[in-house]
Amino acid sequence: MINKTSPPEDTLQIRCPRLGHQIHFSYCRRENFGLPCMKILNCWYPHFQVEAYLRKELSQDEWREAFEKPVKPKIQTLMELINQAQKGKKEKK
Numbered sequence: 001m002i003n004k005t006s007p008p009e010d011t012l013q014i015r016c017p018r019l020g021h022q023i024h025f026s027y028c029r030r031e032n033f034g035l036p037c038m039k040i041l042n043c044w045y046p047h048f049q050v051e052a053y054l055r056k057e058l059s060q061d062e063w064r065e066a067f068e069k070p071v072k073p074k075i076q077t078l079m080e081l082i083n084q085a086q087k088g089k090k091e092k093k
Contacts, residue, residue, distance in 0.1 A: 004048040
């Protein structure tokens with residue numbers, strides 16, 4: 001059981017499953033437009049008590065925005081991006 005309640009120094013880096021390379025906690029902490037990455041709890045729990053730390057650091061609204069907001073399916077996001085690109089192309093004509 002990990003008892004450490006503060007984040008590791010930036011000298012510790014772990015592999016990011018989303019980016020595919022080594023990153024430090026401070027990046028993960030602000031990756032999502034100033035909010036933590038949605039995967040931060042899964043990635044950092046072996047290194048310290050990340051959930052306890054973030055519950056103290058974030059407001060309830062920030063916590064909900066980062067971790068309780070439903071994630072759109074990838075296909076929906078892709079369709080929205082395609083539609084935006086098509087609209088932009090039509091507007092340029």
